[in-house]
Amino acid sequence: MAQLLEMRGLTKTFGPVVANDNVSLKLDAGEIVGLLGENGAGKSTLVKMLFGIYAPDSGEIFFDGQPANISDPGDAIAQGIGMVHQHFQLVPPLTVAENIMLGAETVAHSGVGAFLGRMNVAEAEAEVRALSEKYGLHVDPSAVVEDLPVGVQQRVEILKALNRGARLLILDEPTAVLTPKETDELLKVMRALADEGVGIIFITHKLREVLAVTDRVTVLRNGKYIGSAITADATQQSLAEMMVGRSVVLRVDKGEAEPGAPVLSVQNLRVKDDRGSDAVEGMSFEVREGEILGIAGVEGNGQREMVEAITGIRKVEGGNVVFGGDDFTNASPRSVSEWGVAHIPEDREKDGVVGNYSVADNMVLNTYFKAPFASRGIRVMSEVRKWALQLIEKFDVRPRTITSPVTSLSGGNKQKVIVARELSADNRLIVASQPTRGVDVGSIEFIHNQLVHQRDAGKGVLLVSAELDEILGLSDRIAVVYEGQVVETLAGESATRERIGLLMAGGSGDS
Amino acid sequence: MTSPVTTDPEAGNQESSALAAGLRGLRLPIIAVFLAAVVGGILLLISGDNPFSVYAAIVDESFLSGSGIGRTLEKATPLVLGGLAVAFAFKAGLFNIGGQGQLLLGAAFAAWIGYSIGLPTVIHIPFAMAVGGLVAALLGAIVGALKAYRGAHEVITTIMFNFVAGNLTDYLVSRDGPWNDPEGGAIARTPRLQDSAIIPTWGEIPMGFFFACFFAVLAWWLLNKTTFGFEIITTGANKHAAKYAGINVNRIIILTMAISAFLAGVGGAVQSQGVFGRFEASNNTGLGFDGITIALLARTNPIAVIPAAVLIGGLNASTTRLQQDFRIEPEVVSILQALILFFVAAPSVVRYIVRWKGLDDAEDIQLTGGWGS
Incomplete structure (x- = not known):
């Protein structure tokens, strides 16, 4: 097919940091190109230049064979470039049709309605319906966006771009927020769009998805173009090595577990969610010393509330949380962490770090008050710095500075800061919630090895993850949750992807 | 770990970079004051005055003579404390605009202790x-x-508490109130404070100003050097992370508001004990609200509150002279103050006018933190 896009020799620097160094990328109409790279490799910078958010320092962009002059996102949209951001740009209380039409509303044709610019709802909804049928993106145009699951909201974003006439779609880590089932559906939609002639740039960390849907792959590392590959010739292993620049062990290497006494025992736990409805409805399980218990389940089945209740952040409505032999039901977060519970939170930006604090302050976020970091209520900054310098070295946090604010780090390095802090304290139980979400292959390998290392040191690990591969690769036992309850607990070695998938979806697992 | 870390390569430049950051933080307020002077000067020109002679008169009146400096610092004293109150609360993400009410309470209760009981000076004042x-x-x-x-x-x-505090103190010193000065006639005020409760001056300089500076340094130290300050700033920067880190967020919010209000209250006490010698409601009009201007001008840095308050205090101290020499109404000074606040609170406007590289977004203060959370 015809060439749709060519980005030639793009360079972008931020102060001393070269985010993109002479990067090139080509895309044909109807082609899906996977853009791969570690956190901070420059993928987002590249597509942001294409979408007009950043201006390149040098280099050229050709769209439809013409030099494209894109100085802001409005230009990009006008020329037929659409982007679906990681964080959706939707107005939650408006309907699907209203969101899609926003900024390009169909207005009543006559009368007072036309004068006041009243939106012609019926016409807008018909337009959306036609559009969604054309591309097989099924959405109810009259549904209110905030009531829709994340996967459907994402479809609304895609429809919004298509409605503006997008012939090139940029999808920035679209599957990071999706359940496995929603991901499969998105991949199908992408294929259908490509068949209609839309060119797609697909940014992701998940090699399985890249192999499933892309035609070609372009890899960046440290802001430089490393190479391209035809997807049909690539394997997970070969792509991972291109990204990281060394051979990567994708399978976690771990020996037999040697479980000891229980460190955590959750008995008939009941917890409510933010809106006051029951989220955890009688969950029971046990984590022993020296074992990893994986909690598998589609997100939104009570995992978040369960973790928050165990760590003291959320109120327990019923049942018990017991550490060792001591009851910690509704204990304060401080007393939970003082007993020896480390917590890698699900939402790292919100809970795990203070963005405008330095790396050093974040490294002592929950130990700042203890010796040697404080003495009689006075902070001892020299000790804090010394500790932080040790941790960034040991956990390979990049860049190697403890004074820069954590917001300036890439997602993977933020996660390393949290992992470093939580796994370096002298703990007995590790609660790890989505520990590798949005993290690149090299860091995933590192974090997985750390968790296994903690297990081998005799600590209990409670691993909550929506990634089946992660659960299957790490867990010694797997508890599958559905609608706030543990439906079944399986031994790690006997569990299969299919069986867990069925249990996660609410099936009995026997059929 | 590849090698043991024995020395700290960043420790040395840490201090100097903190100083550099502090100096960088000064740029916006200084530019804002300058721009306010320019725009204010245009207004003065339009109304037929020579802005240079007006500004020269302000500087001469408020900052060059001994008695002028005394008056400026006297005006600045409650402003330092009111500004500290707002700046301190900001650190925990709280917007205390009740400084006025808190100041009135402090002024009234300090006056009550000051006139009603007899104590040795060293005890009575504090x-x-x-x-x-x-x-x-x-x-x-x-x-x-x-x-x-x-x-x-x-x-x-x-x-709302501003109204409560205002009406309560009005009542306490009114004719029917318990603290009314029987000699005051129609004026609602307390009796004169006993000499032992009056804060003395040191030459022309009111000693209350040194109390205010002491509190500014104390607030800075508390916020930046103690674990308590770390808890306050963490709560302000990210409440969720603070809770996750085991900080008792509710306790921090209550204590921070109490400390903030304490500072405003001391600002009122200094007015009664150092300036007027009694409590009279109309003597304290608007002081609590000036604290917001000062906290913003100081970019919520407790130490920077001192020069910010001296600047605004100096402007206020010059109004009489301006009226005498130029027949300029005191409102002109209010306009200058408002312009300063405008430019400090709208850094993107300043950035548009002064295309200065490095006046970046990091210098924005978020005023809306806490809404809807």
Whole structure:
């Protein structure tokens, strides 16, 4: 097919940091190109230049064979470039049709309605319906966006771009927020769009998805173009090595577990969610010393509330949380962490770090008050710095500075800061919630090895993850949750992807 | 770990970079004051005055003569404390606009202690100040508790408590009130304070100003050097992370509001004990609100509150001279103040006017933190 896009020799620097160094990328109409790279490799910078958010320092962009002059996102949209951001740009209380039409509303044709610019709802909804049928993106145009699951909201974003006439779609880590089932559906939609002639740039960390849907792959590392590959010739292993620049062990290497006494025992736990409805409805399980218990389940089945209740952040409505032999039901977060519970939170930006604090302050976020970091209520900054310098070295946090604010780090390095802090304290139980979400292959390998290392040191690990591969690769036992309850607990070695998938979806697992 | 870390390569330049950051932070306020002077000068030109001679008169009146400096510092003293109150609360993400009410309570209760009991000076002065501050702190703690446990937004509650405090103090010193000065006739005020409660001056310089500076340094130290300060700033920067880190967020909100209100209350006490020698409601009009201007001008840095308050205090101290020499109404000074606030609060406007590289987004202060959370 015809060439749709060519980005030639793009360079972008931020102060001393070269985010993109002479990067090139080509895309044909109807082609899906996977853009791969570690956190901070420059993928987002590249597509942001294409979408007009950043201006390149040098280099050229050709769209439809013409030099494209894109100085802001409005230009990009006008020329037929659409982007679906990681964080959706939707107005939650408006309907699907209203969101899609926003900024390009169909207005009543006559009368007072036309004068006041009243939106012609019926016409807008018909337009959306036609559009969604054309591309097989099924959405109810009259549904209110905030009531829709994340996967459907994402479809609304895609429809919004298509409605503006997008012939090139940029999808920035679209599957990071999706359940496995929603991901499969998105991949199908992408294929259908490509068949209609839309060119797609697909940014992701998940090699399985890249192999499933892309035609070609372009890899960046440290802001430089490393190479391209035809997807049909690539394997997970070969792509991972291109990204990281060394051979990567994708399978976690771990020996037999040697479980000891229980460190955590959750008995008939009941917890409510933010809106006051029951989220955890009688969950029971046990984590022993020296074992990893994986909690598998589609997100939104009570995992978040369960973790928050165990760590003291959320109120327990019923049942018990017991550490060792001591009851910690509704204990304060401080007393939970003082007993020896480390917590890698699900939402790292919100809970795990203070963005405008330095790396050093974040490294002592929950130990700042203890010796040697404080003495009689006075902070001892020299000790804090010394500790932080040790941790960034040991956990390979990049860049190697403890004074820069954590917001300036890439997602993977933020996660390393949290992992470093939580796994370096002298703990007995590790609660790890989505520990590798949005993290690149090299860091995933590192974090997985750390968790296994903690297990081998005799600590209990409670691993909550929506990634089946992660659960299957790490867990010694797997508890599958559905609608706030543990439906079944399986031994790690006997569990299969299919069986867990069925249990996660609410099936009995026997059929 | 590849090698043991024995030395700290960043420790040395850490201090100097903190200083550099502090100096960088000064740029925006200085440019804002300059731009305000330019725009104010244009207004003066339009109204037929020579802006240079007006500004020269302000500087001469407020900053060059001994008695002028004394007057400026006297005006600046409650402004330092009111500015500190706002800046301190900001650190925990709280917007205390109840400084006016807290200041009135502090002024009234300090006056009551000052006139009603007899004590040796060394005890009487701090005791009256402490009572004034603590009564205000109690009000602040109520605001904090309403926020922490009931989710009532502090902007709303502090505005409402301004009315409560204003009417309460009006009543206390009114004819029917218990603290009324029988010799005052129609004027609602307390009797004169006993000499033992009056804060003395050191030459022309009011000693109250040194109390205010002491509190500024104390607030800076508390925020930047102690674990308590770390808890306050963490709560302000990210409440969720603070809770996750085991910080008792409700406790921090209540204590921060109490300390903030305490500072405003001491500001009122200094007015009664150092300036007027009694409490009279009309003597304190608007002081609490000037604290907001000063906190913003100081970019919520407790130490920077001192020069910011001296600047605004100097402007206020010059109004009489301007009226005498130029027949310029005191409102001109209010316009200058408002312009300064405008440019400080709208850094993107300043950035548009002064295309100065490095005046970046990091210098924005978020005023809306806490709304809707």
